[in-house]
Structures are given as structure tokens and as C-alpha cells.
Amino acid sequence: MYKLTGVTKLYQKGRRTVPAVRGLDLVIEDGEWLAVQGRTGHGKSTLLNLLGGLDRPTEGTIELDGTDLGALRETQLTRLRAEKIGFIFQTFNLVPTLSAAENVEAALIPLRIGHADRQARVAAALDSVGLADRAGHLPSEMSGGQQQRTAIARALVKEPKVLLADEPTGNLDEDTRDEIIGLLEHLWRERGLTLVLVTHDTSLARQAQRVGVMSKGRLTIKLDNRPAPRPESHTVTAGHDTVP
């Protein structure tokens, strides 16, 4: 579970200080699918970077399962990313010299898993995204959809707790986009992932349980389709809306 308290991220642009995220309070439950929409430059990707431990907040705290990400050393954050967080990028970000299988395998390298186990997990991950027959292909030999499936396999092969996706359908045609949306929804349901997805794509955002909109660094929850909390749940709902 993510718990963001008073998170602010400021950037320095020359002499100006630009706030990318401002005083954000937010709780993301385990297994939740949160879609974040908003115009370009309003802090969506910054929020994703903060959640993924790729960046540190200027103020406030981000806790993942009770661990304050801001207090971790760089190596600890790297370890956390290696074990618990999967990333999907708009431009796929595959290593161009490695085949589909090797790109997926790259995510297991930091976990020091034995070669045979790695190969088995890579094969299973590629199979789960329907790319078993493309294992030896280089990114340049695959379509955009196949590259994004490879990226999804790379994100999921380590069986992460959280999947962070930044415009995963942004570079895909309509048919392929629907395929990827279907795949993400299937994997989210099947694996019980916490999925935070930044997208301009309304049809993709509609699949999420909650939809928030980032505007000038503030997040406003516009839609909440989560099931009602069970009586024993202790969900903290602070930050349901943006804090001024």
C-alpha cells in the first residue's frame, strides 16, 4: 500500500522554482488500479517517478508498505525497484541490441536468480503476453504492440507488487491499444497487482478503479469505482481530494 503525505516536488529551472507536484496526500490500496490523467506538464510523470523511487520528494513522505522511500539510500531504492516495482514506458524503452527474451531477462539480473530459473521465468513471462514465438527477435524486428508486450513481460517477470505505467498505449495504433488494454486488465486481475497508470487515453482510464486528474501539480480524484471497504479494513483515505 502506498501512502503519500504532503508530497511536494519542486524543480529548479534556471532561477525559477517550478512545482511539479504540490502537497499531495494520497493512499493507494494494494491491488488497486489508479489511472492518472491530465495535460502534459502538470506532474503526472513526476508522480509516477516519485512512486517508483526514481525521484525523491522535496517535501513530504512516500511510504510503500510502511517504508519511507525518501529515507532509503540509493542502493536500497534500487533494490526496492528491482524486487517490487515494474515499469512500463510509452516508448517501450527496450534495449535495442537485446532480443525480446534478453530484454525480459534483464529485469531478473539484479535479483541474482540462477540461469535455468531465469530462462524458465522469461519463457513464462513471454508466454503470458503472447510472445513465446518472438523470444529471439530484436526490438527492431517487432511491431510497436509486440515491443510493448515485451516491455510488459519485462515488468512482470519479477512478479512485482506494483506496476507503474506511463502512457503505455501512447505510441500504439487503435487495435494494438485495445490489445494492450485487454492484456493489462487481464494481468491486473490475474496477479492482483497495484497498478498506477498515467494516460491521456480515456478508454484506458475507464478500466481503472479510480481515476484522478493532475492539474498544476494537484491531484483530483474524479472517479472511484472501488468496492466498498470491508468492515475490518483500515484504509486511510486522506488525500482523496487534493489538499490546497
Added chain:
Amino acid sequence: MFFATYLRRELRRRMRQAIFVALGLAVGIGLVVTVSAASAGVKKADASVLSSLYGVGTDVTVTGEAPQPGKAPANGKAPKGATQITGGPNGAEICQNGKCENAAGKTISNLAPEYLPIKSAEVADVARLHDVQAAAGGLLLTDNTITFPKNFGSSGGSAPPSPNTVSLEGVDTGNSKLGPLSNASLTSGHSFTAADSGSDVAVVDSGYATSNSLKVGSTITIDSVKFTVIGIVRQPQASSPPDAYIPLKVAQSLKTGPLGVETGDVNTIYVTATSAAAIPTVQHEIARLLPHATVTTAASLANEVTGSLANAAKLVNDLGKWLAVVVLIAAFAVASLLTMSAVARRVGEFGTLKAIGWRTRRIVVQVLGESVAMGVVGAAVGVGLGFAGASIIAKVAPKLPALIPGTGGGGGTFQSQSVNGGPVSRTIGGTPDRTIHVPLHPSITVNVIVLAVLLAVAGGLLAGSFGSWRIAKLRPADALSRVA
């Protein structure tokens, strides 16, 4: 496994750049190897000159003071024992110790030491010095024989004849490992044994043997004494060997004129120091012990060798070394810049790897691995280029002339006056400056190859470390923002 696959694929992707970097390093390494090989060749040539001049096992050579031959005494009289040739109305006369006889048709022989004598006690003193391991004496002599034509000295008679000169060295037959024969190779017969110390036997130089048709069993006459040739030896090219070697005791017993030696005297001492480091000390101590003697070491002798060999050594050591250094620096700089450029192009890739959990160290190792791999390829090609360069030098390089200074001795004590009465000084004996031609054989040692590989790997590491420094500073969020 993954490391190697990633490395290989990445190098294959930027094949042209990798080849360019590897070739740059290869040229630098090739130059280092070639220069080192040429340098080793020059050193070897230098060493062969020095060892031939010096002899194996000899660290220091001590020679007695050089005599002042041919100088007419102030009173116009010859020194006691000197042979004087005078011209007069009755023709040329040979005078010795005040007794004169007509020179026409006469043959005179004069044996003289090349250097003033050193007492046997002084040899023992040298041998007792703290840093001296062994010392052996030698006696360098010159035998000059002149046969005057029958009409010599008369009006319209023949010109003064040239002397027939034979250089000799009396050697310590009990110490074959030190002295002039230590560096010689026997071509026929045998060398001296301790039992030969008092025998009239000689070992002759192959050049002298050839020009005088001598072989083992032949005899040579020195100062009216017949010596049986027991062996023929060949000395290295650069040396200026005596024509014949005879046992030291026998040499000391020969009649040697006004500069004659007494029993036990020598005029050369061959010295071995306890270690190479001790040579300067030994040189210093001997110079103090024998202030009038000339003390030379291989190093001091090397300074006297001039000519193309010395120039080549200087060229290789100075220009060659700096050229190699400059090319290496250029190659390292190009490799570093290209690696930096490659890292800059791969910022997004490294940002992604950091995002999926790769530690900076792992990415740095990957980049360093790529650079080192280019360095290793550069080293392999560079060593090949070095071998090619060395073999080209071996084929095209002319023999290097080396000018070796003469011994400066001049033991001949002939004094002559012209038929017309004017004094004439003539130096007989000693060895003149001479030029020898030494072939250049560049050689590549294992050490040079190891050095080349280390240099290339260092170049790769240097280039990779610049890239690594950039990777280490890379924040994943920034890197990913550049991809989007």
C-alpha cells in the same frame, strides 16, 4: 553470460566506432611495441659492442698509464734500451745502448708493452677490495719487426720500411673465465690450461691466423721466441683483439725494452664486481688505489661509443618514446571521447536499466567491459602491428656504424731520425679509432607484450571510466525524461 551477450551485441551495434577505437589503440600499442623492439635491438647491438670490447664477466678494466711514445728526449739521446735509427754519410745505422751498426739488410725486432706496468702486488690489492669478486691480470704487448732493405740509407735508396706489428696479450692461464679469452669462441684446437702457464704456446686470433695462414701446430716467432699455435679463436666483431695470446708468465719473461716489465708485472687488470650495483664503488676504489691507471666500466665505455649506433639509441629513446607516448595519449583521448559520446546516446537505456533495478555499479561494469574489450582487441592488433613493424625494421634497417675509440696506447719505442737528420716522431702500437657495423635485430619480449596489453586495457579502462563517471551521475528520472 548475460554480461557477455550484452557486451557482444552492443559492440556489434556500434561496430564502426568499436573498430575505430580499437584501431586507434592498436596504432598506439603497435608503435610502443615497435619502438620497444627497436630499442631492445639497439640495446642488444650496443651490448654486443660493449661485451665484445669488454668481455663476458668483466665489469671493470684497469689499464696502466699510457706511455708517451715517439717523443724525442730533450738531449737528443734515446732513452736507455731504445732502438735508434740514424741516417748519415755511411747510410742508415741502428743504434742501441750506444752501439751502432749499419741497418741495411738487417731485421730488428722490438717488443714493448702497450701500457706502463702495474705491479703484481697492486693486482692483489685490487682483488682484495671489498666489492671485488675476482681480478685477473693481463699483459698487452706489441712486437714490431722491421727489415731494412740492403740499400736503405744510401743516396737514392729505398724509403724507410713499415714495421710488421703483432699485438700480443699475456693471459692468466689459471683464470679462463675472466680476461680477454672469456668472450672468444674457439674455432680450432684448444685454449690454455693451467699446465700451459710456462710453455711457449699461443692461441691466435682467427683473423691473424687467416692472414698469416696459421693453423693449429703452426709456429709464430715473437721476439726471437717460437710459439706453437695450440688454438684459434674468434672474438666478437666489435672487439679489437690482439693477434695472439700467450701465457702471462711467458709474456712477462720476454725482453721488453726500455718500458719493460719486471717479473709479475701486468698492464691490464680485469675485474669482476660482486654485483652490478657495486661497479661504481669498485671503479672509485680502484681509481683511488691506482691513481695513474685508467679505470673503465661498460658504462663509461658506452659513452665513448659514437656513430649511428649511438644516434639510433638516442633516436629510439627520445623521439621514438615520445612519439609512442603522444600517439597513445591521442588514442586514449579519442577512445574516451567516443565512449563518452556512446554513453550520451545511451542515457535512456541506462536510465531504463536503473529503473528496472540495475545498480549503477553493474551498468558501469558493463560499459567498462565494452571499453576493455575494445582495448584487448586493440592490444591484439597492436601487438601484431608491433611484430610487423619490428620485422620491417629488421629487413630495411641498415647496419649501424659504431665508432669505437682507440685504446690510446702506444707502446712502440722506435725512435727514428730522417736520413737528412731531422727528428721524426712515430707512434707504433696502440689501437686507432675504428668503425664497426652492427646489424639491428629488433626483439619483442614477453614483457613488452604484457606491457602492450596492460596499456591497451588501461586505455580501455580510462575511456570507460569517463563514461562510467557520467553514468554514476545519471539520475534515472532525468535519463528517462530524455527518452520520452
